[in-house]
Amino acid sequence: xxxxxxxxxxxxxxxxxxxxxxxxxxxxxxxxxxxxxxxxxxxxxxxxxxxxxxxxxxxxxxxxxxxxxxxxxxxxxxxxxxxxxxxxxxxxxxxxxxxxxxxxxxxxxxxxxxxxxxxxxxxxxxxxxxxxxxxxxxx
Ligand code: CMP
Numbered sequence: 001x002x003x004x005x006x007x008x009x010x011x012x013x014x015x016x017x018x019x020x021x022x023x024x025x026x027x028x029x030x031x032x033x034x035x036x037x038x039x040x041x042x043x044x045x046x047x048x049x050x051x052x053x054x055x056x057x058x059x060x061x062x063x064x065x066x067x068x069x070x071x072x073x074x075x076x077x078x079x080x081x082x083x084x085x086x087x088x089x090x091x092x093x094x095x096x097x098x099x100x101x102x103x104x105x106x107x108x109x110x111x112x113x114x115x116x117x118x119x120x121x122x123x124x125x126x127x128x129x130x131x132x133x134x135x136x137x138x139x
Pocket of ligand 1: 053058062092113114115116117119120121
């Protein structure tokens with residue numbers, strides 16, 4: 001079933017010059033790029049995006065990291081792209097993410113309070129619809 005997902009190349013990925021490689025992996029898997037925009041997120045936008053994490057011990061550090069530089073916001077489309085991109089991204093923690101995945105091949109486990117793991121991908125159709133609405137309200 002064709003669906004859409006919201007992908008973010010996080011500030012560590014943009015800063016390390018990995019946006020192109022990450023987009024290439026998305027395209028190589030056959031997904032279509034519907035929207036791609038480099039932007040610096042506000043704390044307000046991130047509070048909406050990370051609604052489910054508000055109050056968790058890592059929340060403040062996560063927002064601080066996510067506003068520390070530009071992110072590449074992407075909407076990708078394709079058959080089961082939500083599940084497919086999460087498989088492409090690999091496990092949340094780059095230390096244990098499998099080789100062959102974005103986080104497994106390109107991620108580093110930085111000694112910070114927050115996991116800097118290069119990318120975000122929506123985790124369900126409901127999250128995808130919600131997150132696309134936050135980042136790209138005109139889509
Ligand atoms: P993401 O997929 O964007 O969703 C929430 C983010 O919070 C996650 O990627 C990580 O960057 C970060 N995160 C998740 N769990 C932890 C944790 N236990 N400690 C620190 N950061 C975390």
